[in-house]
Amino acid sequence: MNLTASERPRKSTLHTLRGHGGLVALIILLLFNAAFTPNFLQLQTLFVNISQVATIAIVAMGMTLVIATGGIDLSVGAIMALAGALAPLIFLSEFGLENPALGVALAIALPLLVALVCGLFNGLLVAKLDVQPIIATLILFISGRGIAQVMTNGNLQTFSNPQFSYLGTGKILGLPFQGWLTVAIAIVLYVVVSRTTFGRYILAIGGNERAARLSGGPVARVKVGVYVICGGLAGIAGLIVVAINSASDAARNGSLMELDAIAAAVVGGALLQGGRAPIFGAILGAVIIQLVKYTLLANGVQDEVALIAKAGIILVAVYVQQARKE
Numbered sequence: 501m502n503l504t505a506s507e508r509p510r511k512s513t514l515h516t517l518r519g520h521g522g523l524v525a526l527i528i529l530l531l532f533n534a535a536f537t538p539n540f541l542q543l544q545t546l547f548v549n550i551s552q553v554a555t556i557a558i559v560a561m562g563m564t565l566v567i568a569t570g571g572i573d574l575s576v577g578a579i580m581a582l583a584g585a586l587a588p589l590i591f592l593s594e595f596g597l598e599n600p601a602l603g604v605a606l607a608i609a610l611p612l613l614v615a616l617v618c619g620l621f622n623g624l625l626v627a628k629l630d631v632q633p634i635i636a637t638l639i640l641f642i643s644g645r646g647i648a649q650v651m652t653n654g655n656l657q658t659f660s661n662p663q664f665s666y667l668g669t670g671k672i673l674g675l676p677f678q679g680w681l682t683v684a685i686a687i688v689l690y691v692v693v694s695r696t697t698f699g700r701y702i703l704a705i706g707g708n709e710r711a712a713r714l715s716g717g718p719v720a721r722v723k724v725g726v727y728v729i730c731g732g733l734a735g736i737a738g739l740i741v742v743a744i745n746s747a748s749d750a751a752r753n754g755s756l757m758e759l760d761a762i763a764a765a766v767v768g769g770a771l772l773q774g775g776r777a778p779i780f781g782a783i784l785g786a787v788i789i790q791l792v793k794y795t796l797l798a799n800g801v802q803d804e805v806a807l808i809a810k811a812g813i814i815l816v817a818v819y820v821q822q823a824r825k826e
Contacts, residue, residue, distance in 0.1 A: 551676050
């Protein structure tokens, strides 16, 4: 269909907005906060937002890989709670107190190993038993947090351990450690997706799983791999949350992280039907999700409204995806 001269600029503008909607939304949020939110331009505000967005971004990157294969992972919040509950139990144990350095090392390594095993469990259900991803990951979504609460007897675990707390409160060149960790993870995953055979299979499976299988691709192994990665990243995020708070609350750690991670991945450009894995887009999406939440809370809007806003963001992102397809 031929467009008139007046319609061409309008169509071009709409195409640009759809292609760079995340950046446009980020700019609008930054300008609004700079103008109306008290103390937004202070360094302390920047550090708070980096601390909060890092965990969302880390989990969102893992979720992006899962979504790229056409799957979903509802268990990330429960895995965060499980890893976060296990860490203090280790370095506060008699062995951990007698061997502080080894106790902290094990308090990081063992929870991450458990998180990887949780991801392996999800991946095997999806890839080997052909269980629908939403059902397979619902098992740990329900049971994982319960296991964490049983481990801690439902109690809040508080502690003072500077070595472990560095994960959440440490700084490198004046910026929070978890911010640098997020960037490092993003670079590694970007290289994996764009430069390795494993990454190409991730996109191929999401684009057309049957074709990938017929071409001899290791579909099952790749699917298991992305769930393992997602579980491991959720474990890292759980440890960071506990380190920030110097406390582990199994009932709250990672609560509703599934919503944040899926929203960040979709806003960042991941297609729900699979086939795309924009790693840095997931970080952009996480920044937008965090800024929306911060903007509402800093301007006196109730936390419940932030949940509605996040749901609205997902709705808009899905609409933009459909508009691109059309």
